[in-house]
Amino acid sequence: MVGSAMGMSEKNGAAEILIGDLDPNGVFLESLSNGVDFDGEHHAELKQNGKREIVLGRNVHTTCFTITEPDANDESTGDKDAYMASVLARYRKNLVERTKHHLGYPYNLDFDYGALGQLQHFSINNLGDPFIESNYGVHSRQFEVGVLDWFARLWEIEKNDYWGYITNCGTEGNLHGILVGREVLPDGILYASQESHYSVFKAARMYRMDCVKVGTLTSGEIDCADLKLKLLANKDKPAILNVNIGTTVKGAVDDLDLVIQTLNECGFSNDRFYIHCDGALFGLMMPFVKRAPKVSFKKPIGSVSVSGHKFIGCPMPCGVQLTRLDHINALSRNVEYLASRDATIMGSRNGHAPIFLWYTLNRKGYTGFQKEVQKCLRNAHYLKGRLLDAGISAMLNELSSTVVFERPRDEEFVRRWQLACEGNIAHVVVMPNVIQEKLDDFIAELTEKRSTWYAEDKDQPPCLAAELGKENCACKLHRT
Ligand SMILES: *Cc1c(COP(=O)(O)O)cnc(C)c1O
Numbered sequence: 001m002v003g004s005a006m007g008m009s010e011k012n013g014a015a016e017i018l019i020g021d022l023d024p025n026g027v028f029l030e031s032l033s034n035g036v037d038f039d040g041e042h043h044a045e046l047k048q049n050g051k052r053e054i055v056l057g058r059n060v061h062t063t064c065f066t067i068t069e070p071d072a073n074d075e076s077t078g079d080k081d082a083y084m085a086s087v088l089a090r091y092r093k094n095l096v097e098r099t100k101h102h103l104g105y106p107y108n109l110d111f112d113y114g115a116l117g118q119l120q121h122f123s124i125n126n127l128g129d130p131f132i133e134s135n136y137g138v139h140s141r142q143f144e145v146g147v148l149d150w151f152a153r154l155w156e157i158e159k160n161d162y163w164g165y166i167t168n169c170g171t172e173g174n175l176h177g178i179l180v181g182r183e184v185l186p187d188g189i190l191y192a193s194q195e196s197h198y199s200v201f202k203a204a205r206m207y208r209m210d211c212v213k214v215g216t217l218t219s220g221e222i223d224c225a226d227l228k229l230k231l232l233a234n235k236d237k238p239a240i241l242n243v244n245i246g247t248t249v250k251g252a253v254d255d256l257d258l259v260i261q262t263l264n265e266c267g268f269s270n271d272r273f274y275i276h277c278d279g280a281l282f283g284l285m286m287p288f289v290k291r292a293p294k295v296s297f298k299k300p301i302g303s304v305s306v307s308g309h310k311f312i313g314c315p316m317p318c319g320v321q322l323t324r325l326d327h328i329n330a331l332s333r334n335v336e337y338l339a340s341r342d343a344t345i346m347g348s349r350n351g352h353a354p355i356f357l358w359y360t361l362n363r364k365g366y367t368g369f370q371k372e373v374q375k376c377l378r379n380a381h382y383l384k385g386r387l388l389d390a391g392i393s394a395m396l397n398e399l400s401s402t403v404v405f406e407r408p409r410d411e412e413f414v415r416r417w418q419l420a421c422e423g424n425i426a427h428v429v430v431m432p433n434v435i436q437e438k439l440d441d442f443i444a445e446l447t448e449k450r451s452t453w454y455a456e457d458k459d460q461p462p463c464l465a466a467e468l469g470k471e472n473c474a475c476k477l478h479r480t
Pocket of ligand 1: 172
C-alpha cells in the first residue's frame with residue numbers, strides 16, 4: 001500500500017537517479033527503445049554513428065505517479081488522501097519552478113484567470129459547428145462566436161462571409177486549413193517551405209497529398225525564387241500553399257504579398273491556388289507590429305490559423321481557425337445525431353477554451369496586445385544584444401521576438417531552461433512573461449557554464465554562418 005507521504009519516487013531508485021544526475025547518453029538509449037514518433041524519420045536519424053543525434057526527452061514511465069487500488073484491509077481512506085494531497089502539492093511546486101525557468105517555447109505564461117474558477121464545475125463541450133447549436137446544452141458557443149468575430153475583424157472578413165471555430169491547437173488549424181484547400185482543389189499540390197511546422201508535413205501524409213518542399217533564405221523565410229521554379233515545374237496542377245506567419249524555429253515571416261505575386265507570375269489565377277496562413281505563433285503579434293506585412297482576407301487567401309496558448313496566453317492548448325464560408329458549405333455534412341453540422345476535425349471540442357479567450361481578448365483589447373508585443377520585441381532585442389556582447393552567435397528577425405543562438409553544449413542546461421533546439425541552434429521565444437530580470441539570470445548562467453564548455457583552446461564554439469548568417473556569427477573566423 002501507499003504508506004509514504006513523501007511520494008512514489010522513493011519506491012523507485014532508478015527514478016531518483018534519473019532526476020538527480022542526468023546522464024544524457026543513458027537517456028538517449030532509453031528513449032530510443034520507447035520513442036515512438038509519427039513518421040519514424042527520427043529513428044532513422046538516431047543511428048549511433050557518432051554524428052548527428054537527436055536528444056529525445058526522458059522516459060516518463062520511470063517517474064510516473066502511480067494509481068493504487070485501495071488496500072482491502074484498510075478501513076480508512078486517510079492514507080490515500082494524504083498520498084494524493086502530497087502528490088498534488090509536490091506537483092504544484094514543480095510547476096512553479098518549471099514556469100520560472102521556461103524560455104524556449106512560445107507560451108505566454110503571464111495571466112490571471114481567477115474569475116473563471118467558478119466554471120470548472122461544468123463539462124462544457126461545443127461539439128459540432130459553432131454556428132449551429134447541437135442538442136447538448138452545456139456549451140459556450142456565445143463566447144466562441146464572439147471570439148471568432150473578433151478575429152474576423154482583425155483579419156478583415158465580413159461576419160457573413162467567414163466560417164471558423166476554436167480548435168484544440170494550432171496543429172488542428174493547419175490540418176483543417178490544408179484539408180479545406182484539398183477539398184477546394186482536389187488535385188492540388190501542397191507547397192510549404194522546409195522550415196514549416198511539422199504539422200504541415202503531417203497533414204500531407206495524412207491526406208496523401210503530393211507535397212513539394214520549398215527552400216528558405218537564411219532568415220528562415222520562404223525563398224520565392226525557389227518557389228517559382230517549383231511552381232513552373234508543376235504548372236498543370238493547382239497549388240495549395242502553406243504560408244508561415246512566424247516559423248517555429250527562427251520566427252521568420254513569409255512574404256505573403258510576394259508569394260501571391262509569384263503565383264500570378266507563374267500563371268496561377270486566383271481560382272487555381274489556395275493559401276493557408278499558419279499564424280500559430282505570430283498570428284496575433286504581427287497585426288501590432290509597424291511595417292509588418294498584413295494578413296487579410298482582402299487578399300486571395302483561404303484560411304488563417306493561430307494558437308490560443310501561445311502569445312494570447314490561454315492556459316490550455318487551443319487555437320482559432322478562420323476560413324471563407326463558401327469553402328465550408330462545399331465540404332461539410334449535416335449529422336442527425338448531433339443536430340449540428342460536421343465541419344470540424346475533432347468531434348467534442350473544449351468549451352472552456354473559448355471562454356478563456358473571450359476573457360483575455362476583452363481584458364487586453366488591441367491596445368493591450370500592442371503594448372505586450374512592443375515589450376516582447378524590446379526584450380528580444382535586449383537578449384540578442386547581450387548574447388552578441390558575450391561573444392555568442394545570435395540572430396533576431398526584424399518582426400520577431402524569437403532569438404536564435406548557439407546551442408548550449410550541456411543538455412542539462414537546455415532542460416533546465418526548457419530551450420528548443422535544432423541542429424546547432426537553440427532559441428528563446430520572448431513572451432510577455434519573459435522579463436529582463438529573467439533574461440539576466442539566464443545570460444549570467446549561460447556565460448558562466450559556457451566558459452567551462454570552451455575552456456580549452458581546441459574547443460571552439462561552432463561556426464553558425466550557414467544557420468544565422470555571417471554577420472550574426474561569432475565564431476573565430478567571423479567575429480570582428
Ligand atoms: C506552434 C506552432 C504550430 C503548432 O501549434 P500547436 O498549437 O502547438 O499545435 C504550428 N505552426 C507554427 C509555426 C508553430 O509555431
